[in-house]
Amino acid sequence: MxxxxxxxxxxxxxxxxxxxxxxxxAEEVGCTRQTIxxxxxxxxVPSLALAMRIARVFGRTVxxxxxxxxxx
Amino acid sequence: MPVLLWGIxxxxxxxxxxxxxxxxxxxxxxxxxxxxxxxxxxxxxxAGWSLGIGLLLGAGAAGILAYHGPETTYENDNVRLxxxxxxxxxxxxxxxxxxxxxxxxxxxxxxxxxxxxxILDRAPAxxxxxxxxxxxxxxxxxxxRFHDAGAVPLFHLMLLAWSCLVVYLLGLPLGILLGYRRx
Numbered sequence: 001m002x003x004x005x006x007x008x009x010x011x012x013x014x015x016x017x018x019x020x021x022x023x024x025x026a027e028e029v030g031c032t033r034q035t036i037x038x039x040x041x042x043x044x045v046p047s048l049a050l051a052m053r054i055a056r057v058f059g060r061t062v063x064x065x066x067x068x069x070x071x072x
Numbered sequence: 073m074p075v076l077l078w079g080i081x082x083x084x085x086x087x088x089x090x091x092x093x094x095x096x097x098x099x100x101x102x103x104x105x106x107x108x109x110x111x112x113x114x115x116x117x118x119a120g121w122s123l124g125i126g127l128l129l130g131a132g133a134a135g136i137l138a139y140h141g142p143e144t145t146y147e148n149d150n151v152r153l154x155x156x157x158x159x160x161x162x163x164x165x166x167x168x169x170x171x172x173x174x175x176x177x178x179x180x181x182x183x184x185x186x187x188x189x190x191i192l193d194r195a196p197a198x199x200x201x202x203x204x205x206x207x208x209x210x211x212x213x214x215x216x217r218f219h220d221a222g223a224v225p226l227f228h229l230m231l232l233a234w235s236c237l238v239v240y241l242l243g244l245p246l247g248i249l250l251g252y253r254r255x
Binding site: 030031032033034035037038041043044046047049050 | 101102104105108110111112113114182185186187188
């Protein structure tokens with residue numbers, strides 16, 4: 001099976017949403033700021049529930065925020 | 073080998089077991105780019121404080137034991153009282169930290185997120201092994217030391233029990249803090 005990585009656009013979407021801070025996003029979705037930082041650095045893959053909550057904050061679908069990048 | 077050295081070996085053995093266990097179970101986290109710093113989570117802060125204060129109090133008790141020796145610590149009421157109070161304070165701080173963490177985890181207060189809960193779930197994985205290892209090293213040491221006498225002084229059994237409890241209680245905060253350094 002090819003190695004899969006999850007890419008995301010959280011950082012860009014935060015800035016598109018009135019330069020929302022990491023802390024504000026963390027509070028909106030119910031996680032710590034540390035988790036948001038690790039998500040933006042693509043060091044942490046969120047659960048489906050957290051991914052959906054993040055997408056909902058930005059008014060996007062999960063697929064518009066997260067992307068599966070496969071490496072062969 | 074003196075009993076105290078066996079005790080130190082038992083404690084160190086238990087802590088090393090926790091360290092190795094957590095490191096083996098989780099791959100190391102990739103380093104963050106320069107300039108990116110992670111703020112400490114509430115769980116990290118509670119674990120860090122309880123571990124720090126607990127270790128300080130535990131070191132105080134160990135200092136009394138090392139300075140006076142096991143026999144005087146047992147026979148002198150004042151020394152025994154000071155030693156016991158320090159050990160009990162260590163238990164209260166470490167145990168209190170664990171109770172606080174578990175309470176926050178169970179009542180879904182929003183302080184802990186899914187990553188914190190995953191780290192918290194994995195943290196106690198090696199607590200049992202570490203405690204057993206501590207006990208086994210102590211038993212080997214006491215057997216070696218008191219084989220000819222055919223009996224172990226009571227206070228040494230108390231030391232064995234305290235060590236196992238301290239290692240068990242240290243296991244959770246240490247496992248949590250190490251968990252944040254892993255992926």
